[in-house]
Amino acid sequence: MKLPYAEVEFDKEGAIVTPEQVEEARKLIGDERATDVLVISHGWNNTHGDARALYDRLIGSIVAIRSGVEGATKRRFVVVGVLWPSIQWAAPDNDGAGASVGGSAANLEAELARQVPEPELRAKLLALVPELETSSAARRDFVTLLRSELPDGATDDDDPDSAPQALRDADPESVLQAAAGADNDDAAPAAVGGAASIDPAGFPAPDETGGGAGFSFGDILEGARNVLNATTYFTMKDRAGVVGERGIAKLLEKLQHKNGHVRLHLVGHSFGGRAITAAALATSAPVSSMSLLQAAYSHYGMAQGWDGAEKNGVFWKVPKKIDGPVIITFTKNDKAVGLAYPVASRIARQIGAGLGDADDRYGGIGRNGALKTPAALATVPLQSVGGHYAFQRGKVSSLNSDAFVKSHGDVTGKEVAYAVLSAVMAAS
Structure with missing residues (x-):
């Protein structure tokens, strides 16, 4: 110094x-x-x-x-x-840290190793990674385990700086689908002010044992990685x-x-x-x-x-x-802060061009x-x-x-x- x-x-x-x-x-x-x-x-x-x-x-x-x-x-x-x-966090485009995305199991595993210090929880999450693309049960367990790490506190209804209620208790398939689209620049424009709701009822129903039904914005591993990043962010x-x-x-x-x-x-x-x-x-x-x-x-x-x-x-x-x-x-050059909140927005079932x-x-x-x-x-x-x-x-x-x-x-x-x-x- x-x-x-x-x-x-x-x-x-x-x-x-x-x-x-x-x-x-x-x-x-x-x-x-x-x-x-x-x-x-x-x-x-x-x-x-x-x-x-x-x-x-x-x-x-x-x-x-x-x-x-x-x-x-x-x-x-x-x-x-x-x-x-x-x-x-992982760095998007070498930008320090942020809500990065990526489609491979190796990237997701690397982020789990980096972001989950508790050995037992990390081991459980890593064990689920090979099944995320084929098992709805694995996806449900993955999201449920991450939710256990979220801090208590206000919901997004009370404070826009808090974890969205959907991240805490929405259907895991819906959370993963929304998160998979968090960095999608081709999202449909919002009617007013950059936010229009996604109707969860419109999601194709996934098969309990296989398939990636409903994940139209990005792949399942991308969504899982974004949910991990969002959990880390709010924690x-x-x-x-x-x-x-x-x-x-x-x-x-x-x-x-x-x-x-x-x-x-x-x-x-x-x-x-x-x-x-x-x-x-x-x-x-x-x-x-x-x-x-x-x-x-x-x-x-x-x-x-x-x-x-x-x-x-x-x-x-x-x-x-x-x-x-x-x-x-x-x-606007800050991709870390600039992407962290869109992840939250997506998980809260909001979608917009801005x-x-x-x-x-x-x-x-x-x-x-x-x-x-x-x-x-x-x-x-x-x-x-x-x-x-x-x-x-x-x-x-x-x-x-x-x-x-x-x-x-x-x-x-x-x-x-x-x-x-x-x-x-x-x-x-």
Whole structure:
């Protein structure tokens, strides 16, 4: 790291794995006489090494452009890297991670090995793979086993960021058929706003012992892989929220306890964006700025009345809790966030030409920015280094990053670093 660095590891329940790490971080803040602390969370990285590499690249870019941001060289920064147990998805088109598709048993088996850490469950799922194309019973058992891993919580009727009810309890054949079409660009256009219902009664009835009847969008293995990815997506999304609410929120309070003068700035990539947003909502510590880099949660996460009536996003109170600006990078180039929500849409029996975009109920904030959010300013482009931002305290700025962010993991360039540091300084 090119700035003083400490790290704190959490388990999947948000508990601190090594309490001494918190004391080391607090001591570093004091020893460095820090004025600002950047608390950074990774997303669906498979190893701690992946997370550290991400932090190193982003901080390197911040250091490289620091002299170009007025007042930044006078600040004394410390970085606290958050580590938590996430699962890495397969990469569509080498795009970091996401709801990838593929038709072979080998690909599905590789994803099961990657995404299902519990040995007994993994063995049961792997044993079913050879029968998925020929046995309705195997398909039913496969979906049922994956459902056992879904977190408890709200359904999509209450929160567009939650697992669709259909993923939890619809007929397994219907779920697999819908999932098999999740990446199909030739889907029939929607009548209104990118969503028209699929009538499950219209599915051809599968034979109990064989055949792939009804799987018209793609093959059975493709559907199974998408259901696996969707299950992983909602499981990791939930875990990120738990780590943020129970872990990072308390960490922020501990960091400030003996360093009351220090400014806390939250930076999160992917599911790390959800983790830090959950932390900001739960913590009693003041947060000076928040930067969401290709965050993986609903574009209605900070919305009010997203349904056109009384329903608010789970994080709708967050902008008012941030002393400085909230910034969001978003881009159509993000295939991970851009495809995760269409998978959910398909499984919820929705089909449309614009899956994942701003008209899709299941669109992601890393794909479309913050929608129906009263605190949001007008969308502006991500600037080159030296460009002008008009960030405001307590306001949300969605930055169209098409020109500079080319994939889900492409969040460590100088342009992104410049936006993060500009938000930090706007919080002064």
